[in-house]
Amino acid sequence: MSEGVFYLERLSSHDELRRFWLAIKNFIETRKTGSIELVIGPAVAPGAAIFVFIRRVEFLCAERGVELHLRWEDPAKGSQFSATFDVFRAKFAFHEQPSTKVSWLTRLLEGAGHWVFRLCRESVTIASFVGRLTEGVVGLVFRPRRFRVEEWLFNIEHVGAGAMPIVGVMSFLIGLVTAFQASVQLRQFGANIFVADLVALAMVRELSPLITAILMAGRTTSAFTAEIGTMKINEELDALKTLNVDIFDFLVIPKTGSSLIAGPLLTAWSFFTGLLGGMTVGYLSLEVSPRSFMREVYGILTVADVWVGFLKSIFFAFIVGVTGCYMGLATEHGADSVGRQTTEAVIKALFFIILADAFVTVLAHVFNW
Amino acid sequence: MSLTGKSSLDGEEIVRVSNLSVGYSGHPILERVSFAVKKGQIVTILGTSGCGKSTLLRCLTGLLEPMDGKVFIFDVDVWDMNFPKEIRTRMGVLFQAGGLLGSFSVFDNVAFPLRESTNWPESWIRDMVYLKLEMVGLADFAHYMPSELSGGMKKRAGLARALVLDPPLVFCDEPLAGLDPLTAREIDSLLMELNEMLNITLVVVTHELVSIERISDHCIMLDRSVKGVIASGTVGELKEHSHPAVRDFFRH
Numbered sequence: 001m002s003e004g005v006f007y008l009e010r011l012s013s014h015d016e017l018r019r020f021w022l023a024i025k026n027f028i029e030t031r032k033t034g035s036i037e038l039v040i041g042p043a044v045a046p047g048a049a050i051f052v053f054i055r056r057v058e059f060l061c062a063e064r065g066v067e068l069h070l071r072w073e074d075p076a077k078g079s080q081f082s083a084t085f086d087v088f089r090a091k092f093a094f095h096e097q098p099s100t101k102v103s104w105l106t107r108l109l110e111g112a113g114h115w116v117f118r119l120c121r122e123s124v125t126i127a128s129f130v131g132r133l134t135e136g137v138v139g140l141v142f143r144p145r146r147f148r149v150e151e152w153l154f155n156i157e158h159v160g161a162g163a164m165p166i167v168g169v170m171s172f173l174i175g176l177v178t179a180f181q182a183s184v185q186l187r188q189f190g191a192n193i194f195v196a197d198l199v200a201l202a203m204v205r206e207l208s209p210l211i212t213a214i215l216m217a218g219r220t221t222s223a224f225t226a227e228i229g230t231m232k233i234n235e236e237l238d239a240l241k242t243l244n245v246d247i248f249d250f251l252v253i254p255k256t257g258s259s260l261i262a263g264p265l266l267t268a269w270s271f272f273t274g275l276l277g278g279m280t281v282g283y284l285s286l287e288v289s290p291r292s293f294m295r296e297v298y299g300i301l302t303v304a305d306v307w308v309g310f311l312k313s314i315f316f317a318f319i320v321g322v323t324g325c326y327m328g329l330a331t332e333h334g335a336d337s338v339g340r341q342t343t344e345a346v347i348k349a350l351f352f353i354i355l356a357d358a359f360v361t362v363l364a365h366v367f368n369w
Numbered sequence: 370m371s372l373t374g375k376s377s378l379d380g381e382e383i384v385r386v387s388n389l390s391v392g393y394s395g396h397p398i399l400e401r402v403s404f405a406v407k408k409g410q411i412v413t414i415l416g417t418s419g420c421g422k423s424t425l426l427r428c429l430t431g432l433l434e435p436m437d438g439k440v441f442i443f444d445v446d447v448w449d450m451n452f453p454k455e456i457r458t459r460m461g462v463l464f465q466a467g468g469l470l471g472s473f474s475v476f477d478n479v480a481f482p483l484r485e486s487t488n489w490p491e492s493w494i495r496d497m498v499y500l501k502l503e504m505v506g507l508a509d510f511a512h513y514m515p516s517e518l519s520g521g522m523k524k525r526a527g528l529a530r531a532l533v534l535d536p537p538l539v540f541c542d543e544p545l546a547g548l549d550p551l552t553a554r555e556i557d558s559l560l561m562e563l564n565e566m567l568n569i570t571l572v573v574v575t576h577e578l579v580s581i582e583r584i585s586d587h588c589i590m591l592d593r594s595v596k597g598v599i600a601s602g603t604v605g606e607l608k609e610h611s612h613p614a615v616r617d618f619f620r621h
Contacts, residue, residue: 018489
């Protein structure tokens with residue numbers, strides 16, 4: 001191989017082209033001669049890879065001011081090559097993107113902007129969804145016969161009664177653990193009986209509504225989203241629309257309504273089993289009899305405490321139902337979308353539940369409830 | 370290097386199947402099938418539903434191990450060597466629904482094989498991907514997600530991905546399934562263009578009569594009754610075939 005002449009004998013792999021190109025680049029950088037000759041052997045079949053390669057060599061030579069002589073040893077193949085690829089060569093100027101080196105700060109700001117923008121847009125759609133829901137509920141007041149009682153009752157059973165075992169077990173254990181953790185400290189002061197106050201207040205104001213809501217987000221929100229999302233993918237929602245069935249009357253209102261009934265009931269159930277858990281620890285390790293435990297609970301709880309817990313459970317149940325239906329309806333086409341929406345629905349529901357929890361707690365503090 | 374000396378195969382048999390038996394869980398669907406595909410041809414594998422077309426294709430593309438017999442691709446006994454990677458990178462497969470990865474854009478789908486099996490930098494890959502997308506007419510849709518494409522576009526994107534490593538051999542599984550006649554004709558002419566311009570050998574599984582007549586240089590017809598090849602030849606030869614089942618198939 002004489003100086004500045006590169007001979008591509010055969011094209012055995014894409015990797016080899018890259019190595020060959022690097023050799024040419026290396027040569028140009030070290031020798032700095034005014035021209036190189038690229039000879040392509042007869043064994044090389046003209047394909048797209050060779051086109052990309054030649055294009056890149058042309059770029060390189062143009063950039064370094066080196067003259068390039070391209071020669072096909074088999075002229076027939078050369079003409080076939082140019083016939084096939086001259087079409088693309090013209091189009092490629094269009095695809096050549098200007099180098100988009102953006103600093104990380106710009107990208108960060110851009111990303112944040114996108115995020116805020118999306119958040120704003122989404123709050124608008126959520127607001128219109130809730131508005132549409134309200135409209136549907138008001139409409140039902142005037143035409144109560146359109147309310148689908150059976151669907152509603154079925155959902156209450158599924159969302160409420162079906163969740164009783166898991167909510168019961170979880171609350172019992174939480175009550176047990178809370179009482180146990182407290183008992184270690186309380187025993188030191190001989191303040192054993194106050195375990196009842198602690199468990200009762202913690203459960204009714206905070207833990208019962210929260211545990212119930214978290215379990216409902218996992219069980220109910222995801223089920224609503226998956227069900228409605230699958231219906232959307234199977235074009236069932238479109239079919240309903242063509243049949244003049246209002247999706248809010250048919251799906252959203254019964255589902256949200258059932259969650260609104262089941263939420264507070266489950267919270268009450270959770271409070272009851274939580275107290276049982278505290279009572280068990282009191283009886284077994286603190287010598288507090290169930291009778292004195294209950295008397296202490298009655299002494300400490302006020303109506304305001306119960307109201308705060310109830311208010312929270314209503315908010316949470318609403319969030320659970322609405323998020324599930326909203327995310328289900330927001331499903332796009334494609335089967336993977338359902339899984340994505342379901343995950344996101346649970347996360348959103350949990351986020352809004354904690355937000356509402358903080359809101360109600362602050363509210364209760366301000367009004368001295 | 371002997372695996373890749375491609376010019377030595379000109380006019381030769383690029384795929385050779387001898388005494389091949391394939392099936393599922395011990396029950397053969399095809400028994401002792403033999404045929405060959407010559408370089409530069411478009412060969413269609415046809416037959417009625419359930420005759421084993423797709424099973425045969427799964428075996429040729431390395432997805433289903435044969436029960437008996439041999440498959441030679443580029444003169445390599447592929448199943449003897451457990452379908453070597455060098456062979457896989459030298460053939461493309463177009464799946465029935467495109468087989469695109471749903472979480473990647475069209476561009477990333479097409480770039481995927483290059484990123485996986487070459488040392489090319491991103492700028493070269495971009496050139497290659499746009500070149501292939503331009504070939505199938507999807508350059509303007511590079512940043513679409515597969516779920517945003519129509520059925521025909523998905524297939525064209527799948528074809529671009531199958532072609533991206535410049536394979537001399539491409540297998541297509543029912544490229545026209547579920548397409549309207551106009552889009553079907555577009556896909557057909559695309560396949561013929563590829564065959565003509567880049568000298569790509571195509572093995573197409575199909576049962577669309579119009580398409581078979583339009584594209585095939587050679588046909589191989591399978592039939593359930595014999596669990597194998599019932600006839601092979603050009604479309605003209607098959608239309609005059611002595612076997613009634615073959616003539617039936619080609620009757621409009």
